Amino acid sequence: MRHDGHLLELTGIGKHFGGLYALSGLDLYADEGEIVSVIGPNGAGKSTMFNVVTGLYPPDDGDVRFRGESIVGLAPNRITRLGISRTFQTVHLFPNMTILENAMVGQHCRSRSGVFGSVVRLPSTRREEERIRARARESLGFFGSRLAGYREEQPAFALSYANRRRLEMARALATDPVLILLDEPTAGMNPRETLELRDHIVRMRDDLGLTVLVIEHDMRVVKGVSDRVVALDYGRKIAEGTYEEVASDPQVIEAYLGTQAAG
């Protein structure tokens, strides 16, 4: 699939809920092999932007292009099949399924066995199931031994909070994405876990060759991983550039200090 220009490109995205404008006139892009951090105070529209990209909400204005093709109006599962995967701000696993099964669900869109094959267990179905399992294990293995081994058979709800976040990322990786959207991946993690995750995000780019779009509040993480930083406030882009450029932008400082003063 050859295309010129950006891997993901949002142009003039607007989204409102009733009278509340969550996003207005937002332009944003990500190039292949880039880690782009999205920062901004609570309610700036960061998660809404993710939901628009992954098809959970249709945008009211503007266009979302992935590899040059518009993906507006596609169902979320179609967008995932095209190669965009995500995690959620509040962890959303399938709590009663095992850890391995959670990751195996990620491979669903890369497999095709139907009713007949599943009931008869055709050789091709069995091979596919093995492949799904192997791929799921591989993506669990991305986080070392934390999700591997005996834990595979444990239900997801039994995991610690940090491991739930890791499992959610492993599940997203198991969909074989080109672009991965991480929504506050370090929220609720302790400092050591946060540092570890920072390395994982970098490895997603370097080892797996993914493009990463990450919403993050922890500035050490943002500084450590970002090729580029985009700052949002009230649904608009207020700054864009390297970490240093954005961090010293007066509008960004105001947006953050304002929130701190209010909160």
Added chain:
Amino acid sequence: MIGGVARRSIVRGGLIGGVAAIYVALVGLYTKFADLELVGEQVTLGRVLIVAPALVAAYAVTRPRIVAGERRPVAFGPGVAAGAQTGAVTGAAFAAAVWFAYWFGIDRIREIFVSVTEPLIEFLTFGQGVPAGLPLLVGASVVGGAVGGFARTAPARVRDPVSIGVVAVLLLGLLQRIVPIVFVELGFEARWLYRSGSGLTLLGAALIFVVAAGASVAWDRGGERARDRVRKTVETAPAARLGLLVGILATLFVLPLLFGSVISEVLSQVMVYVLLGIGLNIVVGYAGLLDLGYVAFFAFGAYSTAVLTGAFLNTTTGAAEPALSADLNFYVAVWLVALLAAGVGLLIGAPVLRLRGDYLAIVTLGLGEIVSVITASRWAQPLIGGPQGMRGVTKAQIGGFNPQDHPQQFYYLALAFVLLALFVSWRLASSRIGRAWNAMREDEQVADAMGISIIKFKLLAFAMGGAIGSLGGALFAVNLGSLTPASFEILVSITALAVVILGGLGSLPGVVVGALVLIGLPGLLREFEEYRLLIYGGALVAIMVLRPQGLIPNVRRSRELEQEEVTQDAWAKEVTGEAEAIAAVVPGGTLGVEPEDLE
């Protein structure tokens, strides 16, 4: 406080027991079963029912309390005392009601509650009349309460054998019409066990009690280790698993040969509902789509089988050819029926794709009703007979195999269908498809975001559920040979759902057990026929309160927490608590934290 049970709790439990007893009296259970002898001449079902409310109330009152996160069982002695007191309250309330009825005038009350009669009062006072018999009634309740307290608080090594023994005796006493027939068919003498045309002999009851209690003791002693060993062998050795499967199949195969036509007939009814349960379980248990109109598939299966095998319409002047009719053999037609039913599944599924939960339930309820109404309508008369129905579904004979005239042979036909449906359902559940259904049930939006086509898999669930349910309808048509719209009412949907829920949503063994309990037991105990719905209701309420995951739960729904992670999670709860508060104000906040997350 009596041994950790608050007085208030005793009074409240006792009064609830009293109300239950009055209810049992008003619906006529006492009058009906006053003379149904279970053991000897003295232990009648009616007398057991006099004791039962106090027993159940005391059993509930003496349950372990959770104090400061710690489970505190009630001690044995005080437990029995508290139970007896609960029974006394129950008995007093019941006796007061009896006395009131007597004082107010039996005939006046009877104008509303037709079961309140002189014989009822006579029965409840043990033939002594009011007021002389009232202390006897209270006394019986006290004894019942004490037994209830015993059953809850006695040391397990005494309690378990005794309870199991008593339950076994009562159950076999209830099965007095069936078990002697089975004995005779097996070529044994039953006279020492059952009095002719009545309940167990005293000797028989004593023997059953000893055997059941002994089995319970043996099970407790060597059982744990033996069970572990069996489980491990079955898990590790495929040969053992195969052996077990062959064993079960062989047992199922010889069952009707041993037990004869009565049991075969009951089992065949059970299997029709097992089929409905398996199909509905795909829709409700696997895919999480609450379908209250499942009768649609049952009716479709039955009527399309009739039409495709050349049955006749009932008319006032005799039989008539349907407007549309084929003359296929049943074994050819049934595949066509399943295929068409899958299509009907798509038709029913399509309009409800966007609906969830309550809304889905209401709409499917309506769709099911539409099908019921169509079967009974004049409009459909030329095709399926309308109100008069159809008859002559007779094409199920192959050579000497004629399931329509021989209940035992029908059993084999039904068994084949059930095994096929179980196999298909099990394979689907353990495949990529089952995983997709599961993910969809747990969180539809997230499943969608993980690449599962919600539309496709909802429709697939309706189609598969419909196909299997229609097999139940086809069997039903063959079994009866004739069809009337009265068989296709909402009650079928409710019963099928009750079977699935009682057994445990998403559990195939659960469906089988649920059907055995809800269809098999009432089939054996014909005396209870008119109270069938009352018993369904009671059973469902009890299961929801005591064991919401069902009798044989699906593994997923009963998973327990791993201890080591619990402590790690203590602080995480606070964090997710905040996240939840945020999620609640996010627009379209269906992506909130699930309660399961917080466990």
